[in-house]
Amino acid sequence: MNENKKLKEILRISSEFSNIKDIDILLERVLTEARSSVNADAGTIYTKEGDLLHFSHAQNDTLQKRLPKGEKLLYRNFSILIDEYSIAGYVASTGETLNIPDVGKISNECPYTFDPEFDKKADYKTVSMLAVPLRFETEDIIGVLQIINARDGKGNIIPFSEDDALFIRHFASTASIAMKNAKMTRALLLRMIHMAELRDPKETGAHVNRVAAYSVEIYERWAVEKGVDREEIDSNRDLLRMAAMLHDVGKIAISDTILKKPAKLTEEEFEVMKTHTTLGADLFIDKQSRFDEIASTIALSHHENWNGTGYPLHPKEKDISIFGRIVAVADVYDALSCKRVYKEAWKEEDVLAEIRKMSGVKFDPEVVDAFFKSLDIIRSISEKYPDKT
Numbered sequence: 001m002n003e004n005k006k007l008k009e010i011l012r013i014s015s016e017f018s019n020i021k022d023i024d025i026l027l028e029r030v031l032t033e034a035r036s037s038v039n040a041d042a043g044t045i046y047t048k049e050g051d052l053l054h055f056s057h058a059q060n061d062t063l064q065k066r067l068p069k070g071e072k073l074l075y076r077n078f079s080i081l082i083d084e085y086s087i088a089g090y091v092a093s094t095g096e097t098l099n100i101p102d103v104g105k106i107s108n109e110c111p112y113t114f115d116p117e118f119d120k121k122a123d124y125k126t127v128s129m130l131a132v133p134l135r136f137e138t139e140d141i142i143g144v145l146q147i148i149n150a151r152d153g154k155g156n157i158i159p160f161s162e163d164d165a166l167f168i169r170h171f172a173s174t175a176s177i178a179m180k181n182a183k184m185t186r187a188l189l190l191r192m193i194h195m196a197e198l199r200d201p202k203e204t205g206a207h208v209n210r211v212a213a214y215s216v217e218i219y220e221r222w223a224v225e226k227g228v229d230r231e232e233i234d235s236n237r238d239l240l241r242m243a244a245m246l247h248d249v250g251k252i253a254i255s256d257t258i259l260k261k262p263a264k265l266t267e268e269e270f271e272v273m274k275t276h277t278t279l280g281a282d283l284f285i286d287k288q289s290r291f292d293e294i295a296s297t298i299a300l301s302h303h304e305n306w307n308g309t310g311y312p313l314h315p316k317e318k319d320i321s322i323f324g325r326i327v328a329v330a331d332v333y334d335a336l337s338c339k340r341v342y343k344e345a346w347k348e349e350d351v352l353a354e355i356r357k358m359s360g361v362k363f364d365p366e367v368v369d370a371f372f373k374s375l376d377i378i379r380s381i382s383e384k385y386p387d388k389t
């Protein structure tokens, strides 16, 4: 790329990033754009959490091609120390860029080594690697962007050029601004939910993060199958990730005696509980943005049933918003899988049987179908956001 083209590319990317509000959706896009700008086969983003680097997002074209269409790669959650002995740790602790032509030939004089464990397990071969810090100018490091195996026009693996390294370093600094904003938005949403719903110092937002992340996966499956175009899917994923977190925000108005009752609710108590839907929807009454609209719709419709027996308004079938139909399945899956003040956790096979049984009754059969097709990734999300005990 010439200088002018590179500049235009950075401008295009930075305006695109600033449109993405959710941190997980943003990191996925950052990785996709970074890889495509230098034609890299794979990549990983580590985010800094306390003293550790957390393996946060990963992509790999070669491994992806081995999967059936529509399937996603699953990665284990893990963290590494921020020290000079791993490649990402070195970058995070020194702020340097590492451009390694061949990870199999790292000099003994370097403090860091390449960990071949992932390659072995995945039957993959990492050769060239470029790792840059995620930070804005001189501010603290918030993570590491690591891209793997540059390819020439014929698909042969080559080293990253010095130009690539400069470009990606600049790119990472651009992405970091949007990342800071998105992290702040997530933290604000969690704080709001914390105040609204639970009034319980033990609650860490795990339930809302799970329901929201499940909803995004179910939506993507459903939408791809429906032939919804990619741009609309991406934009909806971003809004849905945040709006689904707020599905129960109307519980702010429900008294603790009902909300925390360690037993079955009476009929009157349940009538009060049902108002969390309309109360939640009313919080977004001004509908200033598409986000407000989706958040309001989800709060209002996540307890409606496919056959018209839900609450509060009892629409049927496709008269219920698709986002409501999706959050309904995600919410019940999570409610049944976990312990609540009023119930024990169910065994997974019982949860799945219940969801299948409710297909076409309580739930949209197409959404249930998308849920089962996403089950592996849904299980990995539930590991990512465990309940604190």
Ligand code: C2E
Binding pocket: 258, 259, 260, 261, 262, 263, 264, 265, 273, 303, 331, 332, 335, 336, 340, 341, 342, 343
């Ligand atoms: P939630 O705990 O998030 O549960 C969401 C939905 O999961 C429920 O919506 C219901 O459709 C499903 N669900 C949860 N537990 C069970 C179960 O044991 N069996 C079956 N078949 N489905 C279950 P629903 O019923 O409209 O309840 C909405 C909210 O009302 C619940 O949110 C919870 O906060 C509260 N709630 C419902 N029943 C009780 C209860 O008996 N005691 C207490 N303390 N709260 C309740």
Ligand code: SIN
Binding pocket: 202, 203, 207, 338, 340, 341
């Ligand atoms: C919930 O899961 O919705 C409430 C209980 C909790 O998350 O600790």
Ligand code: SIN
Binding pocket: 024, 025, 212, 213, 216, 241, 381
């Ligand atoms: C999501 O939050 O968008 C899905 C789960 C993840 O990638 O963290």
Ligand code: FE
Binding pocket: 247, 248, 276, 302, 303
């Ligand atoms: Fe609810």
Ligand code: FE
Binding pocket: 247, 248, 331
């Ligand atoms: Fe819920």
